[in-house]
Amino acid sequence: MRRPARPPARPPRRAAALLTAILLPLSLLTALAAAPAPAAPAHAAGTLTATFTTEGSGSSWQGKYVVRNSGSAASTDWTLEFDLPSGVTVSGHTHGEATVSGSHVTVKNAYYNGRVPAGGSTEPYSYTFTGRGPIGTPTGCTINGDKCDGTPDKPPTAPGTPTVTTATSRTISLSWPPAGAGDYPVTTYEVLDGDRVAATSTTNGATVTDLTPATRYTFTVRAKDRRGNTGPQSPPVTATTVDPATDPTPPTPPGNLRATGKTQVSASLAWEKSTDNVAVAAYDIYRGSTLAKTVPASATTATVEGLTPATAYTFTVKARDTADNASPASNAVNVTTDDAAGPGNHLKVGYFAQWGIYGRQHFVKNLDTSGAAAKLDVINYAFENVDPVNHTCLAGVVKGVSGNPQDPDEGTGAGDAEADYGRAFSAAQSVDGVADDGWGKLRGNFNQLKKLKAKHPHLKVVVSLGGWTFSKFFADAAATPASREKFVKSCVDTWIKGDLPAYNGAGGPGTGAGVFDGIDIDWEWPGSEGHPGNRWGPTDKNNLTALLAEFRKQLDATGGAHKLLTAFTPADPAKIEAGWDIKKIFEYLDFANVQGYDFHGAGSDNSWEPKRTGHQANLHRDAQDPYPFDFSVEKAVQTYLDAGVNPRKLTIGFPFYGRGWKEVADGGAKGEWQSANGAAPGQFPEEAGTKGYHNLLTTVPNLTVHHDEQSISTYGYTGNNGQWWSFDDPWSIGKKTEWIRSKGLLGGMIWEMSGDTPTGTLMTALDNGLK
Structure with a gap:
């Protein structure tokens, strides 16, 4: 019984090594960027206050906030927010973790000065910054959501009397003179029908809907500021909906x-x-x-x-x-609509493996030093898991996989918060050459990705959910409307809004905001077998479509820049038919990355095709292929195009690794489609049959590279009864990209970036081929 086209070669074993955070001296505390948390709703003044003083003169000076506690119990933590005076910029933050967004500054206490004893203060470790520009006192200061001077908030004034601009049988439109601001700017107006909020607006006009025809209504309006303080109601206005009979x-x-x-x-x-x-x-x-x-x-x-x-x-x-x-x-x-790359352009998508920082020693920085970051458009960060109990997006755990690819629970509950946002990278491993400290709320790969995006502003980064080992519980998460809504909300909250679970001093609400620009679904596979133990069934196909619709809905609801929604989709027509309604899903997807590799291989456990070699990423069907089924890039793409999918919705996968066999007979065909005796030694002991491209070329002795012009396949052979490897190289990438352009496809996708040479040989070939 043949094994269908495999999922990409995604190493199932992830190193469990952890790096203990290095604590720097207090004098070297440096604030790390973290997205500001939304303003807390108004409430009674607390026991913490903050007093501002300045030292120095001229264009560079020091500003300091001393936090004091007038209460009878110690505080546990504090968050300070304020707006800088016009013309002032700040840097050199100490004794606090600061985020600067325009003129607004948000400061979270350092790990050592969050506790302020009753009657005490943060001295001598009070938050300090270096200011440049005219010396002045910040405005709008709050501490834990209360005014820094300890006085109650002054709410907005009442808006002016509303007027009716339009009345229909079921709607009434109003406008009103704006309210005056209190301590904070007005952000929202509420239209009240008695005590009921009938409409809200961010402007001084609104339309009340779902009214009863020929009915008299009385409305008032009140203003709400950015802290949630509501002002008094306006004078009332009365209006009558139209009688349709007239x-x-x-x-x-x-x-x-x-x-x-x-x-x-x-x-x-x-x-x-x-x-x-x-x-x-x-x-x-x-x-x-x-x-x-x-x-x-x-x-x-x-x-x-x-x-x-x-x-x-x-x-x-x-x-x-x-x-x-x-x-x-x-x-x-x-x-x-225009495609994701723009007219005349082609998209380049590359997977970055979360666990590559361990045995592979492949860091986000390597994407920059190899030149890949300048050539890529989208980075897929692989992979995050589905919680086995709650069926929500799983984060904040450090649990390795079992190490047995046939174990049904190999990936259950596994994750690596240490690699994601816990590890403190050294200066040599950091994109900008600046080491992480040991107490920043965002460290690890996520902080490096933010640094990479700052250096390459064109780059988008999406978080990839699932993969071969982490797809077990997708079917449960997608099973019902309620479970889909719950699952998607958890993913948006965690990965887009950045509400990372606390881990080893890192994480917290909003700390991961700005890392990811969207979500990639790697469900392997809906409606058909995948990893041993995966949940799957005949309802998966429709549930997947509904799940993507829910993702699109909730991602759009976050506002701001458009959030990407993409998917890794199969090459096998049988798997497409079983789980992917390709006539519907592209209504929600920005694009799909179609599997273009793993058509043949021995597998690390010799359970796949250990007895015969075969091309793993051929463009066309090989005329010498002895198998009765046809796996090729061309066949896969045509399945999508025949269903009416816009070609500019599709990227094609390229392997930056090889699949290999051992003890391969020559057969007069340089080992092509010949008998073998299992998987060749891999790059790592647990990954037999798989080597990254660079490792393959540098560790397999006497490897002679051959190019099959008919099928567009590259393979290497060490001689009779030796090793035989199938992989992509600059020659095959050049031929395939020429074909991609001829078919009008969107571009190419890479699994995965660590396999390339240090100078980005394959990435350069892909980039050149898609120009």
């Missing part, structure tokens, strides 16, 4: 709907005005049959956001009058 005539349809622009995630539209016997109240823009956006009657343009790249959409517009009569639809307009 106006049965709908508006005329909007005319000449047309597309005026598009991006990867939006489409801009324009149309001609409708007319109505009373008045047009609004225009409703539909994406297919789904209401996508509503704009007021004064607008004849709209931009629909929240779309996915390289996806075809059909839009129509309907006018609606004050009686909520809808017009006939406008003409339909079709828009295909």
Whole structure:
């Protein structure tokens, strides 16, 4: 019984070595960047206060906040926030971990001065910074969410009297003069129907919806500041919804709907005005049959956001009058969004293995020194796990795998918070040459990825969930609407919002914000077998589609820049049919990375194809292939294209490693498709049959490299009864990238970056081939 196309060669064994954090002298404490936590809701003043003083003069001076405790019990920790005076910048933070976002500074206590005794202060270890610019006192200071001077917050004033701008049978639109600010800027207005919040707005206007026709309503408005303080209510306004019986005539349809622009995630539209016997109240823009956006009657343009790249959409517009009569639809307009790479460009995606920092000694820094970071567009950080009990995204644990690839529980509950954000890297291992201290809230690979992104601003980084060893509980997480919502929320909270669990002094709310720009789903495999012990079944296919829809929904809801949603998808047509509804999933995915390797191999446990060699990453089917099935890049891609997938939604996988056999007969074919006796020695003892490209070329003696022009395959042979290896090299990468461009595909993906040479030989070949 043949083994279907394998998942990528992802080493299942992850070193459990931990590095004890190195504590530097207090005088060398340096603040590390961490995303500011959202402002706490207003509450009574606490017992901590903070007093600001300055020392020095001229353009460089010292600012210091002394935290004092007037209460009867010691504090356990503190967070200080303030806004810098105009023209002032700060650096050289000591005795606290600071984040600077524009002029706003957030400071978390150092590990040694969070406890402030009753009646005591943080002296002599009070937070201090070096200021540049005119000496001045910061404003808006809070300590643990309370004003630093200990006085209660002053809320906003009441807004002015609202006026009714539009009334329909089911909606009333209001505007009002803005409220005056108290101690903090106004961020939100609430429209009240009695005690019920009927609508919220960030501007001084709002529309109350879902009202009853021909009904009288009275509304007031109140302001809320960024700290959650609410002001008094405005004077009331009374309005009556329209009685639809008084106006049965709908508006005329909007005319000449047309597309005026598009991006990867939006489409801009324009149309001609409708007319109505009373008045047009609004225009409703539909994406297919789904209401996508509503704009007021004064607008004849709209931009629909929240779309996915390289996806075809059909839009129509309907006018609606004050009686909520809808017009006939406008003409339909079709828009295909731009792809993720941009017109004429190709995407390069590379996996970075979390555990590579151990035996491989491959660090995030190596992506920079090899030149790969400048050439890559997206880094997939592999892998994070699914909690075996809660079926949520698992983080904050340090638990190795069992070491037995046939163990059904090999990856259950495993993870490596130490590699993720706990390890303190030395200066020699750091992207910017600056060592981590031992108490920063974000260390490890995550901090290095943030440094790499700062150095290469074009780079996006996504977190890859699952993989061969960590896909066991995907089916449980995706099983029901409730479980999907719970799972996705946990993933967004952990990896996008950065709420990392506490680990060895690291982690905490928001500490991982800014590391990841999206999420990559590596479920291996829905609807069919994968790692021994995986949960799977016939409902996985539909549940996967629903899971991706939930990810897209919640990622979009985070706001800000578009968050990537990608997936690693199979080459085997049988696995595609069993678990991937490729006519639907690309509505939610930015793109998919199609498996382009592991078509043949011996495997570390000799359970796969130990008795015969075979190409692992051939572009075309080899005419000499004795197997009855066809595994090739071409075959895999055609399966997707035949289903109508836009080619600019697909990248093709390239192996930066080889698959090898031992005791291979020559057979007059240089070992190609010949008998063998198991997997060749691997780069590591537990990874028989697998070597990174650089390791392969430098450790296998007498290896002669051959190129199969017909199938576009590279292989190496050491001679009769020797080793035989299948891999990609610059020659095959050049041929494959030429084919990718000819098919109009999006680009290439790499598993995984540590296999390349120190100077990035394969990455350079891929980059050159996709230009």
